[in-house]
Amino acid sequence: MRHSRWVLLLLALFSAVGTAAPRSVLLIISDDQGLDLGAYGNTVLRTPILDGLAARGTLFTNAFATVSSCSPSRSVIYSGLYSHSNGMYGLAHDVHNQHYLPWVRTLPQMLKAAGYTTALVGKKHILPESALPFDAELAPEKPGIRDVAFMADEARKFISASAGKPFLMIVGFSDPHRAAENFGNTQDWPSIKKVTYDPKKIPLPAHLPDVPEVRKDLADYYESISRLDSGIGLLLDGLQKSGRAADTLVIFLSDNGRPFPGAKTTLYDEGIHLPLIVASPTQTKRAVKNEAMVSWVDITPTILDWAGVPAPKEYKLQGRSLLAILEQSQPTGWDRVFASHGFHEINQYYPMRALRTRQYKYIANLASPLPFPVAGDIASSATWHAIEAKPSLGLGSRSLDAFLHRPAEELYDLSKDPNEVRNLANDPAHKEIVQRMRAEMTKFQKETHDPWLPGTSSPFGHH
Known part of the structure; x- marks a missing residue:
């Protein structure tokens, strides 16, 4: 009788382990956004959703892209290798035509092999196509990439359909990248409240001259960031309603600095010192401001660590996981980036x-x-x-x-x-x-x- 009780207890434990929620990942990438968020001290820009995400997670105050250009930066985020190591030396699209080296393994490849279902919503900007074998590519760049509500809805549908399986979802917004005209602010978007800014009240970055044209440009850029913030709100709301928020690591970052001279494509801080917010459902300490100097080569190791998926055996990743320092303000050994x-x-x-x-x-x-x-x-x-x-x-x-x-x-x-x-x-x-x-x-x-x-x-x- 005593033995049967132990058997029943063990069966219950194994059953609990078997039904435990799989660990999923939501990686959100904004496009050409500098260190411009309310959470980073901007008192004019209205970003309540991202500020709220920082309040329940960790805000990294010294986070850096390794390169201030879209395709190379994303290639680092998805591989844990510097762009000069992975072969994506420049832009992938159109005549620029840069590719990963054939031996590089990426997040979707590694997580798919471990049983994850994978999706990309929005911007890709990576070659070859075989390097990012997503199970689904939703809301492609044309049309509708500025329709952040549509993107959030496509993400919600995929998350709901992935019930029972761990997922990797990468959401690549095009905001606040410049559009052909006016940062995509030329029309009203469904379900999104338009937020506009007075050019005279915009804080002027040190790398730009104070003239009306610059202030108007910055005001339009700010409007695009607020639209991005609203879209992320719908995205996180969909995650919550799906019932998967309790097992999903959420990471928000930008690929490179704001699209203005003196920032984007430079290695000055305005080009590479960027927002990074990580919110783990297992965190016990919230609203952490972490001063570690971290880099986008650390994103792939962090996600692999969270998922329990081993790094490639053939070569060494060039970053390290952030999970162990999420609840620390001043961790030691994080004092330089390349x-x-x-x-x-x-x-x-x-x-x-x-x-x-x-x-x-x-x-x-x-x-x-x-x-x-x-x-x-x-x-x-x-x-x-x-x-x-x-x-x-x-x-x-x-x-x-x-x-x-x-x-x-x-x-x-x-x-x-x-x-x-x-x-x-x-x-x-x-x-x-x-x-x-x-x-x-x-x-x-x-x-x-x-x-x-x-x-x-x-x-x-x-x-």
Whole structure:
């Protein structure tokens, strides 16, 4: 009799384990959004949904993209490898035509192999198609990508249909990327309340001149962010109503900096210092402000850790999981990040590498004799036209010439010069710091098989 009770108890335990909710992932990516959120101290921008997500999760105050360009940045997010390691050196779409190297394994590949059902809602921007074998691709970029309510509804349907299976859902919004006209604000969108902003009340970033054209551009950009926030609200509401919120890790981040000169495509902080919010249903401590210096190479390791899925055996991921530090404010050992840029559009070759610590930023411009290229969407903007018409405006605290023509090395003391204007690379007082950071950069390039370092080959040699 005693033994039968133990048998019944064990059967009950095994049954409970067998019916436990599988761990799922909702990864939300905004497009070209800088560190512009109420949760990061912006008192003008209205983002109640994302602010609320931060209040129930962890807000990373020192989170960085490794590259400020859409396809390369997403390639890092999905692989845990720097873009110079994974082969996505520039944009994937149209004539730019950049691809992952054939040996790279991605989140949807790894999680599908572990029994996950996978979906992409919205923007993809990665090649080859075989690298991201989603079970479903919903709300493709054309048409309807600005219809955030439609995107949220498609996501809700997929989550509901995946009952009983763990899922990986990536939602790639196009807001607040520039549209052909006015950041997609030219029409009213169903189920979304339009939020507009007074250009005169927009806080002006240090990298932009204070002229009406810039302020109007920023106001339109803000409107697009508020639409994004509303769409995320519908998305999270659908997750909650599906009954899957209690087992789903939610991650929100942006792929690169705001689409303005001095931010997007640069390795200055305005291009790579970005929002990151992680909300785990297993967190006991909420509204954490985490000061760790983390990077988009850490996203894949974090998701694999959450899902209990092993990393590839053939090569080592270049980031590490954030799960262990989610409830910490000042974890130790997270004090530097690296960045790596090849080009944006195919004709905009400008390779850069950067090392950022809490005090210093070191940038190596590997083709410094070339002028710095301006991304097509920025070059066609009202902001850039205003600067072109009056070059003396510069880019806020940086001159136009300094922006377009850069030395081989840059060093900034961020504690005294947060806008990265005064280059100390040739300052005798900082000679040892430059030498040390240069050596760290070379070590990083060797460890990550950087093809811009002479004599370097991939982890698989010539395969």
